[in-house]
Structure formats: C-alpha cells, structure tokens
Amino acid sequence: MLRLPQFDVVSPETVPEVVEALGKTPGARLIAGGTDILPNLKHWLDQPPVLVSLARVTALRGVRRDDARGVLRIGAGVTLSELSREPSVRALFPSLAQSAGAVASPIIRNMATLGGNVNLDTRCRYVNQTEFWRGAIGGGCIKSEGDVCHVVPKGRNCVAAMSSDNVPVLISLDATIVLVGPEGERELPLGSFFHADGTAHTRAQPGELTTELRLPLPTTARRARYVKWCVRRSIDFPLVSVALRFDLDAAPGSPEDSPDAPITAAHVVVGVLGSKPRALSKLGAVVGLRLRDPAVARAVSEAAHAQCRPLANVPYEVHYRRQMIKVHTRRGVEALADGD
Ligand SMILES: Cc1cc2nc3c(=O)[nH]c(=O)nc-3n(C[C@H](O)[C@H](O)[C@H](O)COP(=O)(O)OP(=O)(O)OC[C@H]3O[C@@H](n4cnc5c(N)ncnc54)[C@H](O)[C@@H]3O)c2cc1C
Ligand code: SF4
Known part of the structure; x- marks a missing residue:
C-alpha cells in the first residue's frame, strides 16, 4: 500500500x-x-x-463569454468533464473540448480541473515511481532525492515532460493565464508561462494561484484539432500530442467558411517533449494554400518532424515517437481537410 x-x-x-x-x-x-x-x-x-x-472556492467555477474583452473566460475550477461538454467551448473552441475529453477517464475528468491540468507537474519514467523503485536506481535523480539525470546523464537540468493534454491546445488558441498572488493579479500569455526546467517548469510565483484562462474569440473562420497518441484509449497520458489550428480567409459561419478557403495562418503546438511545449515555427509555406491541398499536410508534418526531438523521459523509443509526431500531425491535418 x-x-x-x-x-x-x-x-x-x-x-x-x-x-x-x-x-x-x-x-x-x-x-x-x-x-x-x-x-x-x-x-x-x-x-x-x-x-x-x-x-x-466558487469564484473559480464557470465559463462565461466576455464580449467587452473579446474573450471566453474559463474558471480554473471548471472540471474537464464540464469543459468537454460546455456548449460555448464546443462551438467556438472544438479542439479544447476534444483535448479535455481525451484526458484520463470519465471518473478522473469528473474530479480533474483545468487549473490543475495547466499546473500539472512534469512527468518522467524515472521519477513517477515509488520511493522504493527510485532508491533502486541509485537514489533517485535531480527531481527527487538524487543529483543525476537518467534521461540526459551529463545534463544539469531536469527535462521531465510537460504531459498536459490541454496546454498545447490552449497555447495554439492564444490563451492567456490569470494568476492571483500576494502582489495582486497578473495576466500573461500561456505560451510564456512554461520554461525548460522540469523541477519548476512554470513561472508562477510563490503564493500565486491560477484563477482563469482566457481565450480570444475567433475573428476569422478556422479549423482546429487535437491529436493524441497513447497506448490505451483511456487512462493513459499522451506519448505524442499535437494541437493544430489553421485560420482561414473567411468570416466564421459564412458560405466561404470551408476547408476550401485559403489558409491565412497556421499554429501548431507539440507537447510531451521536454518541460515546455514547442510551438512550431516556419509554417509560412502553407499560407495561401487550402487545407485539402496535400502539400499542407506534408509541409506541417515535415516541420513537426524536423523541429521536435522527443527525449527518453516517457515510455517508448524516442525515434519511434518522433516518427509518430510526423504521422499523427499528417493524419490530423488530413482529418481537418476532410471536414472531421
Ligand atoms: C490514471 C491517471 C491518468 C491521467 N491521464 C492524464 C491524461 O491523459 N492527460 C492529462 O493531461 N492528465 C492526466 N492525468 C493527470 C490529471 O488527472 C489531470 O492533469 C488533471 O487535470 C489535474 O487536475 P486536478 O484538478 O486533479 O489537479 P490537482 O492534482 O489538484 O493539482 C495538480 C497540480 O496543480 C496545482 N494546482 C491545482 N489547481 C491550481 C490552481 N488553480 N492554481 C495553481 N495551481 C494549481 C496543484 O498544486 C498541483 O501541483 C492523469 C491522472 C491519473 C491519476
Ligand atoms: S528528466 Fe532526469 S532529472 Fe528529470 S525526472 Fe527524469 S531522470 Fe529525473
């Protein structure tokens, strides 16, 4: 026990x-x-x-549209079950409803909150083990009782994985995080909340809590999707996670709002690499193309493969996971092109 x-x-x-x-x-x-x-x-x-x-703390619950700020405000205490079912989230941010519904299992999602998911501790196959197990590999590692890293043996920093399903999606949607602490309230882009140290991977200050996440309301048509690969469909943390978002040259809900509208911007964020998610760069080649053009899936999946280097911090061989990033990114773009 x-x-x-x-x-x-x-x-x-x-x-x-x-x-x-x-x-x-x-x-x-x-x-x-x-x-x-x-x-x-x-x-x-x-x-x-x-x-x-x-x-x-009832103030942390609830989802509300704030037209004055042009955002959807999601309380940190909203459960992942609520988030995956929330009508405004499903209509405006379907990839977030999808990622919330992909976490763990229904029973866990009934308890788990968005604030807890964003502040989820980093994970590593060498540290998320019993104390007895850690003792058997020479007294733990930098993140536990020891002073070495078993993933990068000569490394000085912990590179445990940021494994939240929702964080890559929230970053792809330009979310901001609201923190309240002894110095008052501050808001920062979620993309800058994380840094590459698995022992302390967020920029939260001592005494601060997350009160809400804010998502800018879409001003153009877009297609967005979350892709998760793990061993079992239920329970498992992601071994590969990719958040895709393509903005289209059309007004939301207009007759031109279809996968045939030209792409105006692509945002792709990959999780489960090191301690912070990676937003892909150099996706400009897909601007002006249409999602149905096979060149889009090819360019985005090749960029993901070129820019992402998984580490041996979670199960499965790193070269295989890198290949899976490419495969699942391509499949995700193809699904969007097919209207899924
Ligand atoms: C079997 C199993 C499978 C899982 N699978 C997945 C998975 O597939 N994908 C996934 O993303 N997660 C998974 N999880 C992890 C976890 O269930 C979720 O990440 C969940 O959303 C955490 O939320 P919580 O409210 O339970 O957080 P808690 O456990 O209560 O807290 C998590 C961390 O966040 C901090 N925290 C909580 N709320 C706040 C706040 N408002 N402000 C600041 N810090 C806060 C806590 O101090 C703690 O450090 C799994 C867990 C289990 C046990
Ligand atoms: S990445 Fe290294 S230091 Fe961090 S938990 Fe894993 S083995 Fe420990």
Whole structure:
C-alpha cells in the first residue's frame, strides 16, 4: 500500500483567503481535483505541511463569454468533464473540448480541473515511481532525492515532460493565464508561462494561484484539432500530442467558411517533449494554400518532424515517437481537410 505523508488541509472559500492560506505556511501546496498531486504525494515526491483545497472556492467555477474583452473566460475550477461538454467551448473552441475529453477517464475528468491540468507537474519514467523503485536506481535523480539525470546523464537540468493534454491546445488558441498572488493579479500569455526546467517548469510565483484562462474569440473562420497518441484509449497520458489550428480567409459561419478557403495562418503546438511545449515555427509555406491541398499536410508534418526531438523521459523509443509526431500531425491535418 502506498501511504500518504502527513499534512493538514485547509478549505478557504475565496481567492484572497487562498492567497492568505498559502502565505501562512511555507511549503503549502494547492489541491483542486487531487488527481495529480495525490499520486505524487503517495510517491513521496513532496511532503507539504498543508494542502490548501480549492474545492469550496466558487469564484473559480464557470465559463462565461466576455464580449467587452473579446474573450471566453474559463474558471480554473471548471472540471474537464464540464469543459468537454460546455456548449460555448464546443462551438467556438472544438479542439479544447476534444483535448479535455481525451484526458484520463470519465471518473478522473469528473474530479480533474483545468487549473490543475495547466499546473500539472512534469512527468518522467524515472521519477513517477515509488520511493522504493527510485532508491533502486541509485537514489533517485535531480527531481527527487538524487543529483543525476537518467534521461540526459551529463545534463544539469531536469527535462521531465510537460504531459498536459490541454496546454498545447490552449497555447495554439492564444490563451492567456490569470494568476492571483500576494502582489495582486497578473495576466500573461500561456505560451510564456512554461520554461525548460522540469523541477519548476512554470513561472508562477510563490503564493500565486491560477484563477482563469482566457481565450480570444475567433475573428476569422478556422479549423482546429487535437491529436493524441497513447497506448490505451483511456487512462493513459499522451506519448505524442499535437494541437493544430489553421485560420482561414473567411468570416466564421459564412458560405466561404470551408476547408476550401485559403489558409491565412497556421499554429501548431507539440507537447510531451521536454518541460515546455514547442510551438512550431516556419509554417509560412502553407499560407495561401487550402487545407485539402496535400502539400499542407506534408509541409506541417515535415516541420513537426524536423523541429521536435522527443527525449527518453516517457515510455517508448524516442525515434519511434518522433516518427509518430510526423504521422499523427499528417493524419490530423488530413482529418481537418476532410471536414472531421
Ligand atoms: C490514471 C491517471 C491518468 C491521467 N491521464 C492524464 C491524461 O491523459 N492527460 C492529462 O493531461 N492528465 C492526466 N492525468 C493527470 C490529471 O488527472 C489531470 O492533469 C488533471 O487535470 C489535474 O487536475 P486536478 O484538478 O486533479 O489537479 P490537482 O492534482 O489538484 O493539482 C495538480 C497540480 O496543480 C496545482 N494546482 C491545482 N489547481 C491550481 C490552481 N488553480 N492554481 C495553481 N495551481 C494549481 C496543484 O498544486 C498541483 O501541483 C492523469 C491522472 C491519473 C491519476
Ligand atoms: S528528466 Fe532526469 S532529472 Fe528529470 S525526472 Fe527524469 S531522470 Fe529525473
């Protein structure tokens, strides 16, 4: 049996009370659905003296359209089940409804929140193990009890994988993240929230919590899709994840809004590489082409293959995963071209 370390739990009801509770005890950690942090605590990857529960903070719940700001506002406490079913998300941001519905299993999605998913700890085959298992490989690694990295043996940094299903999609949709802490509220592009250190891979400051994600409302027609490859259809974390978005030269819902409209921009974000997602560059060659043109699927999948180097931080051989990035990117673009 895996035992939890001992900790206290406090359950504030407002965001200022959460900030106050975090400030009171050094090392206090937030818990929302608990589907990531509790397994990690059972593996003794952390021993916080206090868990600050977000379960009673009603201000973190709900999805609302804010036309004054031109965004859809999604509370950090919205569960992934709610997100995958939410009509405004399905209509405006179908790739997000898709990625939320692709996480784990229905029971986990009923507990898991978007805030927890965005702040999900990085994962690695050498660290998401019992303490006993880690002891058997020479006393853990940089992210646990040791000082070496088993993925990059001469490396000084941890390169554990950012494995959230929703983060690549949110970045592809130009989401911003709203953080509240002792210094007040700040908003930053989600794409700049992550950095390449698997032991501390977000730019959240001590005492800050995520309160919401904001998605700019689409101003042109677009086609977007999330592609996830994993061993089992349910439960498993992604081994390859690709978020695709193509903006089209047409007004949303107009007669020209079809895969035959010329592409005006392509946004492709790949997850499960290192500790931060990778937004592909050099996709300008597809601008002006139509999704149905096979050159689009070819150019985007080749760019994904050229720019992405998976590491041996999650299961499966790295060259195979790199090949799978190419294959699944191509299939994703082809599905969009077919109107799926
Ligand atoms: C069997 C299994 C399979 C899984 N499969 C997947 C998968 O396929 N894809 C995937 O993406 N995830 C997967 N997960 C991980 C997890 O279920 C989800 O990522 C989930 O969305 C985490 O949300 P939570 O509310 O449960 O987070 P919690 O476990 O409560 O918290 C996770 C982390 O986020 C922090 N946190 C929570 N809320 C906030 C907030 N508002 N502000 C700042 N920090 C916060 C916590 O302190 C903690 O560090 C899986 C988990 C399990 C157990
Ligand atoms: S990437 Fe290296 S340091 Fe990080 S968890 Fe894996 S083995 Fe440990």
